[in-house]
Amino acid sequence: MGSFTIISTTLHLLLLSSTVYCGPLFHEFIYPNFTHSEFIYNYNTHSGAFLASRNGTFMATITSPNPLGRAFYLCVIHAPSNTIVWSANRNASISDSAKLRLTANGLTVTDDAGNVVWSTAPFHVPDVSLLQLQDSGNLVLLDRSNATLWASFDHPTDTIVIGQKLPIGESLVGAASEDNFTAGDYRLTVTGGDAFLQWNGLTYWKLSMETWAFKDTNFPVSYMGLKSNNGTTITNGLYLFGDNGSTVVIRMDLAESDSFRIAKLGSDGQFVVQRFVSTENKWVQEFTGPGDICRIPIVCGKMGLCSNGICGCPTRFQGSTQMDRRSGVCRPSNSSYSLPSACDDSQLNSSSISYVELDKDIDYFAIDFMEPVKHGANMSVCQDLCSQNCSCLGFFQEKSSGSCYLLENQLGSMTNSSSAVNDRLGYIKALVVSSSANPYGEKDKKGNFPIVGLVLLPSSGFLLLVVGILWYTRKKRLSRNVIVKLGSRNSFLSGELETVSIEGFPVRFDYEELAAATEKFSTQIGSGGFGTVYKGTLLDKSVVAVKKITNLGVQGKTEFCAEISIIGNVHHANLVRLKGFCAHKRQMFLVFEYMNRGSLDRSLFGNGAVLEWQERFQIALGTARGLAYLHSECEHKIIHCDVKPENILLHDNSQVKISDFGLSKLLSPEQSKLFTTLRGTRGYLAPEWLTSSAISDKTDVYSYGMVLLEIVRGRKNWTLQIVRQSTENDSNGGPSSSSSVLEHRPVYFPLFALEMHEQKRYLELADPRLVGQVTGEELEKVVRVALCCVHAEPLLRPTMDKVVRMLKGTLPLSEPRVESLNYLRFYGRRFTDGPDGMPQVNVSSNNTTGDQPNAYSYLSSQQLSDPR
Incomplete structure (x- = not known):
C-alpha cells in the first residue's frame, strides 16, 4: 500500500511539472511548475478547463465568450450554468496559443511572443505553494502555511457571488459588450453610505432609492455582499454591511431559496441580481436597477431621447428613424449646426457657439444626482459658464432655485421628465458651421433671429455694444428703483x-x-x-x-x-x-x-375636510420650492423671516403659494449681522434671532422644518392632548376602586418626533385621521427632513434647494444630528412644566449654559411676534 502511494505521488508530480496539452481536469489544487497551453476552446463542454472546485460547482478555464471569436480570457465559471463570474485578463485578451503558467512567483498569462499580459501581484519572496479553486468560486494562491497570498475575490470584475465582499472603494465594472470583456463605461461603486451606478463618473442610480431597499442603521458601510440564510438570522438578499460585518446598513430582501445567486453589472448598464434554478437549467432575474431603461445614460445613444423605452430624437434634432441604442447619435436638424466634442479647438471663437433649446419636458439622467455649479443663476449666467468651459457641452437651468447644471465631457441620452412640474430647461451647445441658414431650416416668425435657445451675434463688436446698452439701461432702471425703495x-x-x-x-x-x-x-x-x-x-x-x-x-x-x-x-x-x-x-x-381656500392653518387645524396625505406632501414640496426660489433664484437673496401655516395659501387644484414674503429682508452676509429687529412667530423662530449670530436663509429653513412637523401631525406643535388618567377611590377605608378621568396634558410634538425617529416608529407620528393613507417610509422621509431643518446650528441645516431634492427623492436623505437636537428635550420639559403648558424663560438672561442649552429659543408669542 505504501509503495503504491509513493508511485502515485511521483507520477502526479511528474504530470504537474510537464506542459499540459488539453490535459486532465484537476480538482481543487494545482501545484507550481504548471503550464496550460494549446487549449481547445469549447465553452459549453469546458474543454479549456484545467481546475475544478472540490464540489465541481466552479471551474477555472481559458475560454472565449464567443464560440466563433478569437479573444480568450482566464476565467472562473459557474459550471452548471456556464456563466463567467470572474475574468483575469479582461483588458488584454489572448489567442488560443497563449500560455498560462503557475510558478512559485505566482500566476502568469503570456501572449504568443511570450510577453506577460496579466499576472498576480509580485511577491517579495517566491513562496507560492499551490493554486486552489474553492467551493465558493474564489481562486486563491496559498503559501506553505496555507495563508492566502492572492485571491480573485479581492479583484472583482463585473460580478459578485454569494460569500464575496465588494468593499467600500471597490467597483464592479461592466464589460464593453457581451462578447468583449474589456472594461466598459459603467461602474457600480460602494461608498460609505450607499451603492451607486455611474457612467463616465456621472451617477444615474443608487441602491437606497429602490422601493425594495430598506435602511436599518446609520452605520458607515463597509462592504456589499449577497447572503443566504444558511441557518442564520440574515435572510436571502443583497446587503450593505457595516464595519463589524454583521450590522446591516441597507438591505434588499430576496425570495427564500438555496439557489446559487450572482449580482452583476451588465454591459448595458443595468445592475441585476439573479438566481440559477438548476431543476429548470435557467436563470431567474430577481432585481434590476434601474428598472426604468430610460434612466440608463446611453440607452439611446448621444443626444437620443428615450420615452417609454422607445428611442428617438428631441425636437430640433434628427437621426435615424429608430435610434440605434448606444451607438446612435442625434444631431441638430439644420446642417449649419454641429455638436462639438469636449474642448474642441473650434470653440475658441465664441462667436461660433450657439445653443439649441430643448423642450420643457426633457430631462437629463444625471442632473438629479449632480451638484449645481452655481446657485441663484439665471439663464444668461449659465450660458456664460458653459461658453467659458471648453468641456461643457450643454447646460440645464432650474427656475425655482436658479441652479445651474453643466453637462461636461460627454453627452448621453435624454429622457422625458417624470415630474409633473419640470422647471428645468436645457440647452445644448452647438457650433455654427454657417451663419447663412436658420438652425431649423426656416425663418423665425419675427424675421430677426433663428429659433434657438441662445444665439450669439456674429459680430463681437456689435455684441459688446448691445451689452453696454443693456447695462446702462439696467443701471438707470435700478437707480430709479432705489429712489423709490429708499426714498426720502x-x-x-x-x-x-x-x-x-x-x-x-x-x-x-x-x-x-x-x-x-x-x-x-x-x-x-x-x-x-x-x-x-x-x-x-x-x-x-x-x-x-x-x-x-x-x-x-x-x-x-x-x-x-x-x-x-x-x-x-x-x-x-x-x-x-x-x-x-x-x-x-x-x-x-x-x-x-x-387664493380661494385661504391659508394652510385653516385647512390643517380647522374642523373642515381632512387634508389627504398626498395633498399635504404637495403642499410641503410646493412651499419648499417657493422658499428655494426666494433664497437662490432672485437677484438678491430674499429671506422671508416669518414662514408659518398662516403665510402659506391654498387654491383649487392643490395650488400652494407663499405670501407676505415682500415684507421680508434682502440681506447680504454683512447686513445680516446688523439685522437685529425681531420678526417671526412663536414656535417657528430660529434660535439665532436672539444671539449675535448672522440672520441667513437658514432661519427660514428652521421655520419650514417646524411647519413640516405640523403638516405631519395636523395639529400645532404645542398642544394640549386629551389622555385618560387612572384614579383610586377609598373613602371608607376599604379596598380602593379604580376609575379614570380625562385630562388635558401638554405635548411638544417636535420632541415626540425626535423620540420616535430614534426608535424608528414613524407611523405613530402621523395624523390619526390619515390611517391607511401614508406609509412608514413616506413619514420617515418627511420627518427626517424636518428634523434636519430644525438643527440648532444653522450650518447643519440643509438649504431649501436640498430640501426640495430630498423630498423629491433625487438626493439621499440626510441623517438628523441628535446632538444638535437635544435642545428639544429641554424645551419639551419646560413646556410640560410651565404654567398652562407654556415654558417660562428669562429673556434678559439669555442663559445658554449648564443644563439649559439654547434656552434663548423659547420665548412667548408676545415677546417674539410682530402684531398679528
Missing part, C-alpha cells in the same frame, strides 16, 4: 408717491377702483402684522385680495416701497403674485391674486 420721508409726507410710475412694476390702481372692487373694504378675509386683507372683484371680473397697509411708521413706509420693489419682479408658481399697488394720501394698498 418727505416724498411720502408730501404725497409724491401718488404720482410715481415704476417702470416694469405691476399696475398702479386708483383708490376709487379698489374701493369699488372691495365694496368699500367690507369683506375682510385676513389680517397680518402690517395690515388687513379684503376680498375684491375688479372691473375685469377677476377676484383679488387687497391688503390695506396699517401700522406704518417711518420704517413701515420704507417697507411698503420694499414690498413693491421686491415682489413686483418675483414670479414663481409657489409665490403669491402681486397684481398692482395703490398709494392714496397716507394710505397704501397692495393687490394680490386671490
